[in-house]
Amino acid sequence: MRIEIKMPDLATTDSEVTLLHWLVEPGQTVKLGQPLLEIETDKATMEVESIAAGVLAAVHAQPGERVAVGQLVAVIENELSESATSVVAQPVIAQLDREPLASPAPTPSPMLDGTPRVSLFMSNKARRLQRENMLTLSPIQRDVARRVQEAKQTIPHYYLHTSANAEPMAALRGASKHKLVWDTFFVMAAARALRSFEKMQFRFAGDSLARNPNAIGIAIDVDDELFVMAVDNPLALTLEAMSTQITDHVRRIKHGDPTAKRITPTWLTISNLGGENIESFQAVINPPGAAILSIGKIMPTVVAKGIGQIVIEQRVQLGLAVDHRVINGRYAARFLGQIVHELESL
Amino acid sequence: MSLQLDEARVTQYPTHFLLDVYERMVLIRQFEERVKLLFLEGSMPGTIHQCQGQEACAVGVCTALQPDDLITSTHRPHGHALAKGLTPDEMMIELFGKTGGCCKGKGGSMHIGNIDKGMVPAIAIVGGGIPLASGMGLAIKMQGLSQVVACFFGEGATNEGAFHEGVNLAAVWSLPVIFICENNLYGASTAIHKTTRMTRVSDRAQGYGIRGETVDGNDVLAVYEATRRAADECRQGQGPVLLELLTYRRTGHSRRDPNHYQPKDEQAYWHERDPITLLRNALQDELESELSLIETRVLARIETAVEVARAAPEPTPDDLLTDVYATPLHTP
Numbered sequence: 001m002r003i004e005i006k007m008p009d010l011a012t013t014d015s016e017v018t019l020l021h022w023l024v025e026p027g028q029t030v031k032l033g034q035p036l037l038e039i040e041t042d043k044a045t046m047e048v049e050s051i052a053a054g055v056l057a058a059v060h061a062q063p064g065e066r067v068a069v070g071q072l073v074a075v076i077e078n079e080l081s082e083s084a085t086s087v088v089a090q091p092v093i094a095q096l097d098r099e100p101l102a103s104p105a106p107t108p109s110p111m112l113d114g115t116p117r118v119s120l121f122m123s124n125k126a127r128r129l130q131r132e133n134m135l136t137l138s139p140i141q142r143d144v145a146r147r148v149q150e151a152k153q154t155i156p157h158y159y160l161h162t163s164a165n166a167e168p169m170a171a172l173r174g175a176s177k178h179k180l181v182w183d184t185f186f187v188m189a190a191a192r193a194l195r196s197f198e199k200m201q202f203r204f205a206g207d208s209l210a211r212n213p214n215a216i217g218i219a220i221d222v223d224d225e226l227f228v229m230a231v232d233n234p235l236a237l238t239l240e241a242m243s244t245q246i247t248d249h250v251r252r253i254k255h256g257d258p259t260a261k262r263i264t265p266t267w268l269t270i271s272n273l274g275g276e277n278i279e280s281f282q283a284v285i286n287p288p289g290a291a292i293l294s295i296g297k298i299m300p301t302v303v304a305k306g307i308g309q310i311v312i313e314q315r316v317q318l319g320l321a322v323d324h325r326v327i328n329g330r331y332a333a334r335f336l337g338q339i340v341h342e343l344e345s346l
Numbered sequence: 347m348s349l350q351l352d353e354a355r356v357t358q359y360p361t362h363f364l365l366d367v368y369e370r371m372v373l374i375r376q377f378e379e380r381v382k383l384l385f386l387e388g389s390m391p392g393t394i395h396q397c398q399g400q401e402a403c404a405v406g407v408c409t410a411l412q413p414d415d416l417i418t419s420t421h422r423p424h425g426h427a428l429a430k431g432l433t434p435d436e437m438m439i440e441l442f443g444k445t446g447g448c449c450k451g452k453g454g455s456m457h458i459g460n461i462d463k464g465m466v467p468a469i470a471i472v473g474g475g476i477p478l479a480s481g482m483g484l485a486i487k488m489q490g491l492s493q494v495v496a497c498f499f500g501e502g503a504t505n506e507g508a509f510h511e512g513v514n515l516a517a518v519w520s521l522p523v524i525f526i527c528e529n530n531l532y533g534a535s536t537a538i539h540k541t542t543r544m545t546r547v548s549d550r551a552q553g554y555g556i557r558g559e560t561v562d563g564n565d566v567l568a569v570y571e572a573t574r575r576a577a578d579e580c581r582q583g584q585g586p587v588l589l590e591l592l593t594y595r596r597t598g599h600s601r602r603d604p605n606h607y608q609p610k611d612e613q614a615y616w617h618e619r620d621p622i623t624l625l626r627n628a629l630q631d632e633l634e635s636e637l638s639l640i641e642t643r644v645l646a647r648i649e650t651a652v653e654v655a656r657a658a659p660e661p662t663p664d665d666l667l668t669d670v671y672a673t674p675l676h677t678p
Contacts, residue, residue, distance in 0.1 A: 008386040009393075010602050033383075046604030051387045070388055 054078030280317035402621035406569025473506030483521030502533025563591030
C-alpha cells in the first residue's frame with residue numbers, strides 16, 4: 001500500500017519548517033521509526049522519524065525548501081494492506097488470533113441547526129493563491145525585521161550629518177600592502193573618538209544608563225540577510241589586523257558559520273553604503289548601541305576654502321543617528337566632529 | 347547504580363506480581379511510542395510530553411498505592427495515568443480530543459486524569475500540583491481518612507516557590523503526602539546542576555524537617571518498596587515524605603525538542619539501564635514465552651484504543667458549557 005508522509009508539526013511558533021536534507025534516498029528501504037529527513041525549525045534542527053516501514057517511493061520536497069506543516073513530503077510503499085500505522089499491529093493481532101475489529105465508521109457531528117458544516121480553515125486553493133503572492137522571509141530576515149521595527153518604534157532617533165576629507169585614508173590605503181577594507185578606517189576613527197566621548201558607550205536602561213561591551217559593529221549584508229559583526233576592543237588592533245578580521249568574518253558568514261552570524265552588543269554600529277554609490281543616508285540604530293554611523297561614497301567634491309578659494313578633494317559624507325534618551329544633540333555633534341578629526345588625521 | 351536488579355530482591359516477589367508490573371511498564375512504553383507515531387502522522391493534535399525511560403517511577407509508585415489513594419501529575423502524565431489504572435481507551439480518546447475521553451475531550455494530553463481512579467486531572471504548570479497535593483492531604487486528615495496522596499513532579503519544580511510552600515505546609519501539619527520527585531536530570535533542556543546546588547533533591551527534605559530518600563528510579567521494585575514505606579509512614583501520621591527517583595527521559599522534553607543537550611555517553615549509560623530491560627533481564631528464562639505474550643497483548647490493546655479513538659464522536663457545540671459551571675446557567 002501507499003503511505004503519504006506529511007510534515008509533522010514540529011516547530012514551536014511557526015507553521016513551517018525548512019527541509020535540510022534527506023537521510024534516505026528514493027528506492028531505499030525504511031524501517032519504522034528510522035530517521036527519514038532532517039529539518040530546521042524556528043528553534044532547533046531535528047530528525048523526522050518514519051511513521052511506516054517500506055520503500056521510499058518518492059520525495060515531494062527538496063533540501064532548502066520551506067515546508068508547511070501537513071504538507072506531503074514523501075511516499076512510502078509497502079506490501080501491507082491496511083493503514084500505515086497498523087504496521088505495528090498487523091502481525092501481532094494475527095498472532096493473538098483475535099477477531100478483526102469491527103470499527104464503526106466515524107459519523108460527523110451535525111451542526112446545531114442543520115446547516116452544512118463550514119470549515120474554520122482556509123481552503124487549499126485560497127492557501128495556494130496566497131502563497132503564490134508571497135515571498136517567504138528566512139528566520140534571519142524575520143529576526144532583523146523585528147529588531148529594526150522595535151528600534152525605530154521605541155528609540156527616539158535624531159540625525160546629524162557632516163562630511164570629512166577622505167584623502168588621508170585614501171593615501172593610507174594606497175600605501176598598504178594588501179588593500180585595507182574601507183570599514184577599517186571608520187571603525188578605527190570611531191574607536192579613537194569614543195575614548196574621549198565615554199557617554200556614547202552607554203545604553204538606555206530605564207532610570208539609568210548601562211555600559212555596553214567595548215566593541216564596534218559593522219553591518220554586513222550577505223545575500224539579502226543582514227548581520228552585524230563585532231570588532232572587539234578595536235584600539236588593541238592594527239589597521240592591518242582589523243582589516244583581515246573583517247574579511248575573515250565576512251567569509252565565515254558566507255560559508256554559513258553559525259558563530260559568525262551571532263549578533264553581540266556593541267558601543268556603536270557602522271553601516272557603509274559607499275560601495276553602492278550612495279552619497280549620504282541615515283540608518284536605523286542597532287540596539288543596544290546608542291548610535292549608528294552611516295558612511296556614504298568617497299567622491300571628488302568641490303570645497304570652498306575661505307573666501308575666493310575653491311578646491312576639489314576626495315570627501316566622504318557621514319551620518320549619525322543617535323538615541324536621544326542617552327545623548328543630547330550637542331554632545332553627539334562634538335562626537336561626530338571628533339570622528340571627522342580622527343579620520344582626517346589617520 | 348547497578349546494571350542489573352538485585353537478584354535476592356527479585357526472587358522474594360511472586361511471579362504474577364512481577365509479570366503484572368512488567369506488563370504495566372510495557373503498556374506505558376508502547377502507548378507512548380504509538381502516540382509519537384500518531385503525532386508524526388499528524389492525527390494527534392497539540393504537542394505531547396512523553397515519559398519513555400521513566401516507566402518504573404510511575405509503575406513502582408502506583409503499584410504501592412491503594413486504589414482509593416490519590417495522585418497528582420504533571421505535563422508528562424501518560425505514565426502516571428496508565429499506572430494508576432486509567433485505560434488506554436479512555437486516554438487515547440482524550441488525546442484525540444473526543445467526547446468519550448476521560449475528561450470528555452476537554453483536557454487533552456496535559457490534563458489527563460480520572461478522579462474515580464484516584465487521579466486528579468494532571469496539572470501542567472511546573473510545580474503547580476504540589477500545593478494542591480498538600481490541600482488534598484489536609485482534606486484527608488481533617489476527615490480522618492486513611493488515604494495518602496502521591497504528588498509527582500520533576501526536579502525542575504523543586505526550584506519553584508510552590509515547592510517550598512507546599513512541602514513546608516504539609517510538613518508543619520504532618521499531612522499524608524508523598525512528594526515524588528522524578529529527577530530525570532533535565533528541566534526542559536537545562537541540566538539540574540545549572541539550576542541548583544542541591545543536585546541531590548532528597549537532601550532538601552532536611553530543610554523542612556521531614557524524611558527524604560533517594561531511590562534508583564529505574565528499578566521498579568526499589569521504587570515500589572520505597573513508596574510502600576513512605577505510604578505506611580503517612581498513614582501513621584508521620585508524613586510527609588520526600589522521595590527522589592533517579593531516572594532518565596529517552597525522548598525530548600516535548601515532541602518538538604530533539605534533546606541534543608543530552609550527552610551521547612550519558613544517553614548510552616541510561617539506555618543500558620532502561621527500566622523495562624532491567625526487569626526483563628531479572629526474570630527467569632522460562633518466563634520468556636509469557637513475556638512475549640504480554641508484549642503482544644499490550645500492542646493489540648493499544649491498537650484497539652487507537653481504533654476506538656479514531657471512531658469516537660467529536661464534541662459538539664452543545665458540549666461547550668457542560669462541566670464548565672457548577673450550576674449550569676441555563677439548560678437547553
